[in-house]
Amino acid sequence: MLLPLTPAASDLKHQLTQQRNWQDTYRQLLLAARQQPPLDPTACNEQHRVDGCEAKVWLQVSNANGQLNFTFASESRMVYALTYAALLPLQGQPPSFATNFDIQDWLQQCNLSHQLAPSRSNGLYQIIRRAQQLAQAFS
Template sequence: MSLPAEALAALDSFQGAPGWEQRARLLMQWGERLAPLAEADKVEANRVHGCESQVWLVGTLQNGHWQFAASSDARLIRGLVALLLARVNGLSAEELQRVDLPDWFNQLGLSRQLSPSRSNGLNAVLQRMRELSA
């Protein structure tokens, strides 16, 4: 499955970062690039359950391709969610079902930094995307 352009850009920048400090800085930068979510979207119905941090997610279908927007109250999680969005935005519902989250963060060189709770939280976000697209 080919990667969206945004995902390729993420891979390029993270694979070029030699150490964890540079990747951590990149992660924060990706989080800052996340478009702010409207306060009206930060409601219980859009909150992702299974995350220790607050994460809100909305999705829209445009010409058979999903576009998601998300926000989190935690900086690190915002960065991880931004990288997840880079990976999934523009995919069809069928492609979304096939996204391999551990593989994606492994390619970015971030899998060792994902604690079990963060990993579970990101899986919950992906699961919510799949539910929205079903």
């Protein structure tokens, strides 16, 4: 049985689905992503780099008492914001939730997936795949 969404994920979904157009959604997403503390710059190295993205992305996960914490950084504000939206439902959840969560469906529910160019979509799914691999390591 999957756990319910965290209040933060539910709030973000509500905020994004209430926007009138893609520009407003984009603006709201960028504002919301400011809440996420970025990855420590010293961790922006090859060990944490996500392959397959046009913009450089680094991703790290920690597990404290069975709850995952994803931290990340990107050269691109938009990629950072999309990563924030994609991974927010996984924050504070157990590894089994993260590995089984349907992030593609989540992005559709947030009205994000249909607005992504193919290259950005492919890069985002590489980030998601890597996040779920890292979560699996804690299972």
